[in-house]
Amino acid sequence: TLRTGHKVGKHRIQGISDEFVPPVVDLQELDDIVDVWDGDAILMAQALARNLGLAVGISSGANFLGAAQLVEELGDEGAVTTVFCDSNKKYLSTDLCAEEPIEERYLAPRIELLGFRAVR
Incomplete structure (x- = not known):
């Protein structure tokens, strides 16, 4: 949706690419849009739960993978922060x-989860 302005194909990540861009999103302010496979997002969400006890949804798995891609791209030149917006209950x-x-092609199986830090 962010790239095309309309939904293209099917996926299993609820809450992402729902055929509209929310009014709070100013596309001119985005540096880039990161693509993630839905199966990869599922595997990442499962790994976050299994290895770190973080009960997150599929979109959080996608969010983590997007952040991981940026870490690879930026290397030591920057810092990446992400937020997990909900739990897996739904x-x-x-x-x-x-x-x-x-x-x-999936990234999740190649990621080793070592820990996390919650910031308030």
Whole structure:
């Protein structure tokens, strides 16, 4: 939706690309738009829960992967911060709780989660 102005195809990340751009989003203020595969986002959300005890939804998995891509791009030249907006409670009957096949193009299987820091 952010790239085209309308929904293109199907995906399993609720709350992202819902056929509209919210009025609070000023596309002119964005430096870039990061693409994430829905299966990769599911695997990342599952890993965040399994390894760190963070019960997050699929969009948070996508959010983490987008941040990880930026870390790779920026290297030591910058800092990346992200926010997980909700928990997994609304998604327990979705593919979030199913076994997701791993594809070669996915980033999540190559990420080692070491810990996290909550900032208030």
